[in-house]
Amino acid sequence: MTEKAENDGKNQHSSETNGFKFAVTLLAAFGTIFYTVYNYLQHTAVDIYWYKFLCGIISVTLILVVGLLLYILIMGWAMEVHSVLAKRKAEGWASDIYLASFLAFVMLLVYILLTFVAYRNGWISPKSELPLAILSFLVCSILYYLFFKETTISEDVIGLFFIILLLLYYLFFKETSINNRHAAELVIIFGIIICCLPLIKKPGSSEKYGGYQLIKVVYLLALVMTILLLLFFPVLNSPLQGHVTVDMDSICYTDGAPIPVLIQVTGPNTNLSIKLSKESDHNLTLIDSIKLKPEHNEKQTAYINKNSVLPGNLSGNTLGEGKYSVFINTTNLTTGYYEIKSVRPEYTESYGVKRFYLLDNS
Structure with missing residues (x-):
């Protein structure tokens, strides 16, 4: 025993x-x-x-x-x-x-x-x-x-x-x-x-x-x-939830020519909200905004500015795999500092921001 x-x-x-x-x-x-x-x-x-x-x-x-x-x-x-x-x-x-x-x-x-x-x-x-x-x-x-x-x-x-x-x-x-x-x-x-x-x-x-x-x-x-x-x-x-990265070739541009912007998203690839604002007296004023979907859509490469009677300043589309191509129309923009911000509405804690200065071409 x-x-x-x-x-x-x-x-x-x-x-x-x-x-x-x-x-x-x-x-x-x-x-x-x-x-x-x-x-x-x-x-x-x-x-x-x-x-x-x-x-x-x-x-x-x-x-x-x-x-x-x-x-x-x-x-x-x-x-x-x-x-x-x-x-x-x-x-x-x-x-x-x-x-x-x-x-x-x-x-x-x-x-x-x-x-x-x-x-x-x-x-x-x-x-x-x-x-x-x-x-x-x-x-x-x-x-x-x-x-x-x-x-x-x-x-x-x-x-x-x-x-x-x-x-x-x-x-x-x-x-x-x-x-x-x-x-x-x-x-x-x-x-x-x-x-x-x-x-x-x-x-x-x-x-x-x-x-x-x-x-x-x-x-x-x-x-x-x-x-x-x-x-x-x-x-x-x-x-x-990953990151949202905004990439631009320079920080200084001249008006008249479109400015290309490449946005890379990692993590959840949801709808992307992009806002263009102008800095004035240390305050940001919204100029234009667009929303892009993860699916490529040829009919949505151009947008109408909801805040103005002027043509839209932002257009873009998805390139696939979390990459987005955006163009800034500068024909009706004045000289000064601008900010472009990209954020996923469902995940606002991670966003991408770039600032640039627009010169007068004349």
């Missing part, structure tokens, strides 16, 4: 060590991936859907990284603590966090993939994402019921009922926008079912463990989903 206990202890210690090494290795791999994605977005223009997809993947991965860091910290503390009771509690929490992190990673990854595919194919609008969230949760629930051995027949029946209820909910409301208006009812139904799980077993029975474990994991998943919502928008507006 003593030898068997020693072997079991060695096997458990080996398993904990392997899990610890796996978590550290995974963190190192994620660090490399993050740097690669960051470097790519700093030098390449990408479609807005691909950009949001990458930001979603990064947000989901960051949640897993946080879970792995917590697991490493708790397991490291458990390895050093001398109290057997404290050690078991720490290992239990580490196990729950480890399980919830990977289940949440799978659930959110499925959600991001489904959302990306649905948007790209025009299957859904931004107001009908709830069915995708439900489907993602179902995938996570199925994984839980397949691999969590402590579940019982009664809990499986409740879980199956929950799945059928959600499917009926989706099929009944899928053609309307009522999904969003009735999100509260869905949360209430979800909460009632989860709260009923501990009542499946008799009071005082040790078989309640599976139900309590399920509740803890579900609560952790809800917490993770909240964290995702908090992470996604900061990631969208992080340094991942």
Whole structure:
């Protein structure tokens, strides 16, 4: 018995060590991936859907990284603590966090993939994402019921009922926008079912463990989903959004001839707003502005000045791969300092600015 206990202890210690090494290795791999994605977005223009997809993947991965860091910290503390009771509690929490992190990673990854595919194919609008969230949760629930051995027949029946209820909910409301208006009812139904799980077993029975474990994991998943919502928008507006660079051949030009301007966008390649302003008494006065789309359009190479009855001062088009060609018409511009500013309306924190001086040609 003593030898068997020693072997079991060695096997458990080996398993904990392997899990610890796996978590550290995974963190190192994620660090490399993050740097690669960051470097790519700093030098390449990408479609807005691909950009949001990458930001979603990064947000989901960051949640897993946080879970792995917590697991490493708790397991490291458990390895050093001398109290057997404290050690078991720490290992239990580490196990729950480890399980919830990977289940949440799978659930959110499925959600991001489904959302990306649905948007790209025009299957859904931004107001009908709830069915995708439900489907993602179902995938996570199925994984839980397949691999969590402590579940019982009664809990499986409740879980199956929950799945059928959600499917009926989706099929009944899928053609309307009522999904969003009735999100509260869905949360209430979800909460009632989860709260009923501990009542499946008799009071005082040790078989309640599976139900309590399920509740803890579900609560952790809800917490993770909240964290995702908090992470996604900061990631969208992080340094991942790239740069907008305005390039001109000189800082001094003569009036009468058009001035070529090359604009390079990296990161999300969305609509581009370009403004031409004149400096007077340390103030900028808007002269003309145009908006360019990422798609080349031969009919939009010239624009009418909305601020004046005179011909427009800006014209341009896209050259592809995040490059835009813009020309400044100087025939009706007076001598002085000018500023041309290019910004993406959805990402105003990164913009490109150039200033130049216009001379009188006469």
